[in-house]
Amino acid sequence: MQLAGALIAAALAFAAPAQAQRLDDHTILVPGGITPGRQPDGNSILLEGPDGLVVFDTGRHKTHSDAILAATGDRRIVAIVNSHWHLDHVSGNLRLRPLFPGLRVYGTGAIDGALTGFLKTSAAQGRQALASGKLSPSIAEDVRADLLTIDRGNELRPDIQLGGVQTLKLAGRNFMLGVSLHAATAADLWLYDPASKRLLAGDLVTLPAPFLDTACPEGWADALATIDKLDFETLVPGHGPVMTHEDFRWWKNGFEDFLICSGGERPMETCAGGWLAAARHWLSEKEVADFAGYAYYYGELLRSGKLNKYCAA
Template sequence: MKSSLLFLTAFAYAAVSAAEPPYTFIEGKVPEDVQPDGNSIVFEGPKEILVIDTGRHPEHTDKIIAVAKARNKPITAIINTHWHLDHATGNARIRSAYPGAKLHASTAVEEALQGFLIRNVEKAKARLEDPSVPEPRKADTRLYLNAINDPANLVPDQPVKGAMSINVGDRKLQLHLAKYAATEGDVWVHDPASKTVFVGDLVVVPLPFFDTGCAEGWRQALAEIDKVDFQTLVPGHGLPMDHAAFSNYRSAFDAFTACAGSSQPTASCVAIWMQKGAAFVAMHPDPKYSEAALAYYVDQVLRIPAKRAEYCGNPNEAAR
């Protein structure tokens, strides 16, 4: 596309092809005072627009809509890589502007709407009534409540239950489903023509977010991605990277999660990511953030049997 919005010509971790990609990359921001937005991708076809992930805040989603308006083409399809609301809240805003947009996603969101996504409803309502809570945090709370009270814009009308494809003009995007990885069902997208993969939160910088993750299934998902012939990988958060950088990420992930599954001290596991994933840690301004988050995930998620039981489902399925 000739006038890409927020298009990056230089990638963060390694040099990649200088050729302009056939999509618009809209970077999700991670400010300190509000919840983040995930990255979004906009593909333009001859008569239509396809979007991968829609962000959380109106300011982010409006950038997606601006591309469609500038091209004078409707958004006809949305792909959600997973149900986390920083990637899916914008669905409603886009479908309000383009009611014909079909939503492609895994059905994992249906269970999340009965469990993880509704656990904090009462706390959220209390925040809205608390005069000491800053307005930006209240605005995020309203977005959360509005999203979970509007399941029609989160539950797919085109479920991704396995490998499938979707066309954008003559371009065929290949959709894959990773079970029990960053969530119960993560969709990742391969564009063979540009040798690009879009993987959502299966890759996150500066470190993987395990809040709803299953280490076993996630390792398998990264192994499957590594087999694909691609040159560029677009993560759920952070800037695009080349295949070699992704392989380094996978190596750090495997070593970190293996440590977390052992009896080694938490500090040893944290040190593994801080060393092997140093290039990714460096993308955050405060290394102490990564250290604290990694320690939390080891102690409060990865080593808690109840968490593994909840997020890994059938162990045999997660290990496939």
């Protein structure tokens, strides 16, 4: 998620960084979080194989990569898979890469477009915001760290660029990896683990709201229909708690209703309220109140038509 200015200031706690959680004998979740006054981290998942570890997404903050390293123990990370280029999912690559020589990074080529487009613009905005002196100390620290990450953008590029759907052997285990184009971002990579029937969805699924900042809404809806056909029992979203397949359908319906409502004439109160009612499935009453701003923000973004540019082929 690339937070817009209005949301950066929101002093909200949501799924604040938690301890690593073992999901099964071969899978560990390092939960991301949205901590008051900070930029977010996405969820990371460690997949254990006979040849080492695969890390799916690496977070933004040092505290998050610390948690990944703690969960790694004395095992070797042999592969990183990045779901997409947002900095809350790839920044940790810079930390992990030099620690594990031979580690290979798998991702899409979409980071190239981001480095000359969105990230370049947001770096300029970040420098301006720092110069204004108006940022809180914690956000200023995050912006400075993001600027250093963007400066090293070339090192974020994957060793192996993926597209389409394929089975890959990573760390001695077979996984299915697929790429959805023009969805939450220009290219979103998901990973399906047939052994555990678990889908790692990246930001194709996010809470407390769909993070539409760089999304093509219709393409995203198509991607949800595609992954719904996979035979998964549980799904790890890019942000938020692990879901069952039924939970995912609930999320998907909420997403589709939100798109339709925001694309129509009804008051934004109705659309945002509809999303929040769906999100009540996961969020407490307090969280729904705290995060109402996200639903309005993304609803207005959908309504503005500004996202259409992300649908261009």
